[in-house]
Amino acid sequence: MSETPVKQISPESVPQIRLYTGDKIPVIGLGTFGSDSIPHETVASTVKRAIISGYRHIDCASVYGNEKNIGNTLKGIFDEGIVKREDLWITSKVWNDKHGKVEESCRQTLEDLQLEYLDLYLVHWPFPNFHPPKCDVSTRNPDAKPYIHEDFMKTWQQMENLVDKGLVRNIGTSNMTIPKMKLLLRDCRIKPACNEMELHPHFQQPDLFDFCHTNNIQPIAYCPLGSPGRPDRDRTADDTVDLEDPVILSIANRLKVSPAKVAIRWAVQRGQIPIPFSVNHFFENLEAAVDIRLTDDDMKAIAGIDKKCRLIKGQVFLWKENQSWEDLWDINGEIVQ
Secondary structure: OOOOOOEEEEEEEHOOOEEEOEEEEEEOOEEEEOOOOOHHHHHHHHHHHHHOOOEEEEOHHHHHHOOOHHHHHHHHHHHOOOOOOOHHHEEEOOOOHHHOOHHHHHHHHHHHHHOOOOOOEEEEOOOOOOOOOOOOOOOOOOHHHHHHHHHHHHHHHHHHHHOOOEEEEEEEEEOOOHHHHHHHHHHHHHHOOOEEEOOOOOOOOOOHHHHHHHHEEEEEEEEEOOOOOOOOOOOOOOOOOOHHHHHHHHHHHHHHHHHHHHHHHHHHHHHHOOOOOOOOOOHHHHHHHHOOOHHHHHHHHHHHHOOOOOOOOOHHHHHOOOOOHHOOOOOOOOOOO
């Protein structure tokens, strides 16, 4: 049985943002964290279909466990002449248990993805803690440690060395806070080009978002739709649902588009780069980045529905018993140790 034809948008119609390094990154990417329930082969086949549809930005990570599958897909795409390597923006991330072996982790990712370089490499979390891939929010690693800036800078210096060696073109951070970012900017040789962070209409992080833009660090938005497919370990009773918000629904109804398209377009117009993953709706997400426009009133209305609802709280990285997940995020403006 032949595959269903993939709808296409011209890649040239997808805007790009110039980073402080001079490189240009597409304003939307395809995430590859397919949740625990989606087979790696399905994620990899979605990558191919998404690239055929017009995506040129793929966001990967070693901890997702699917980089070998994606690498086979990329090799096939290059061999078939669908795109050239230089046409794509490929991101990956070093996981927490490799903070002391960053180059080793990066070279493994390059081998798995069958690439000679990455466009962007991120420190996935600023905590050198490992936890089992399948766990619940109460799981704790007895060897967990808090953020220690001296240790993080040792990791960051390894990241800088990757740029020097030509293994990566840009380096960045993920899941950071303003206090941590201030210390990094004070002490780094090569500053982050991007910061990947949770951003969606119910969690807009205006202070960190503005801090990044002020310092020429491009925000990349994970969970841009409110992550309806996130694992059970990341769910709590207080979580809200962005795509059911009356403001989002009203705008979607007026424009005759899905609520997801409104959330994606809001992200692009606000100046963050959404990286949603979807097996069935990746084209509609790409379409939203190109074909619809929100009015100033729409943008103001969505700015007013921020519920400060963090969905990916990171509880598994806590280093003490009876700690609040908020300690991971320096809620009071000071790094908690």
